[in-house]
Amino acid sequence: MRVLSSELSLKADLHIHSNHSDGRSSVRDILKVAVERKIDVVSITDHDTVGGSLEALEIVREEHLPVIVVPGVEISTAQGHLLAYGITEEVDPGMEMDETARIVRGLGGLTSLAHPFQFYRHGALRLRCFEVVDCVEVFNAKSLRLFNCLSEIFRRRYGKGKTAGSDAHKADFVGYGIITVRIEEVSIEGILKALREGRGYVEGRCAMFEQLWIRYRNQR
Ligand SMILES: [Zn+2]
Ligand SMILES: [Zn+2]
Numbered sequence: 583m584r585v586l587s588s589e590l591s592l593k594a595d596l597h598i599h600s601n602h603s604d605g606r607s608s609v610r611d612i613l614k615v616a617v618e619r620k621i622d623v624v625s626i627t628d629h630d631t632v633g634g635s636l637e638a639l640e641i642v643r644e645e646h647l648p649v650i651v652v653p654g655v656e657i658s659t660a661q662g663h664l665l666a667y668g669i670t671e672e673v674d675p676g677m678e679m680d681e682t683a684r685i686v687r688g689l690g691g692l693t694s695l696a697h698p699f700q701f702y703r704h705g706a707l708r709l710r711c712f713e714v715v716d717c718v719e720v721f722n723a724k725s726l727r728l729f730n731c732l733s734e735i736f737r738r739r740y741g742k743g744k745t746a747g748s749d750a751h752k753a754d755f756v757g758y759g760i761i762t763v764r765i766e767e768v769s770i771e772g773i774l775k776a777l778r779e780g781r782g783y784v785e786g787r788c789a790m791f792e793q794l795w796i797r798y799r800n801q802r
Pocket of ligand 1: 664696697703704
């Protein structure tokens with residue numbers, strides 16, 4: 583964590599899957615790697631369940647780990663994947679994107695369009711989807727650079743906030759996608775506000791080919 587005048591700067595990986603959905607690592611292992619890599623904020627965004635987030639909140643609270651957990655979930659909507667932050671309630675999958683976004687907002691959460699344009703991984707392709715969300719995921723370590731660039735272009739065009747994450751399905755990849763948010767107040771609300779206002783810069787490395795290589799090597 584760095585202090586910049588009256589603002590704080592926090593490194594966040596806001597897209598991680600655990601074994602509560604299709605990830606291969608436990609929440610405990612993910613948190614261990616996040617602490618080792620000095621990541622200030624993580625969100626466990628399992629598919630259609632907040633179970634991973636709830637476990638992470640509990641572990642961090644009990645063990646006083648130096649990492650902030652923003653509860654999150656990646657919801658499968660009829661038009662593609664939608665990230666929701668700041669909620670601990672389950673939201674049904676399969677609904678229209680605008681209806682889902684409305685429900686998340688009603689629960690006090692923030693929505694972000696996950697890896698748009700990445701059509702082969704349930705990324706939303708319809709431009710209407712950009713209108714109904716608060717933010718756009720502009721860096722996803724499992725997306726091609728072209729898709730990330732397009733996401734940033736459309737985010738600006740629609741005047742939305744931004745998020746980023748590794749989309750790690752294994753603890754080794756935690757931190758491959760980072761957004762450094764500039765916040766005024768250290769709280770979940772302070773972080774969500776900064777994301778909504780687009781106050782942050784993204785960085786990361788592509789995990790796509792590395793993951794494919796590991797899978798290929800393990801099969802041999
Ligand atoms: Zn996804
Ligand atoms: Zn994901």
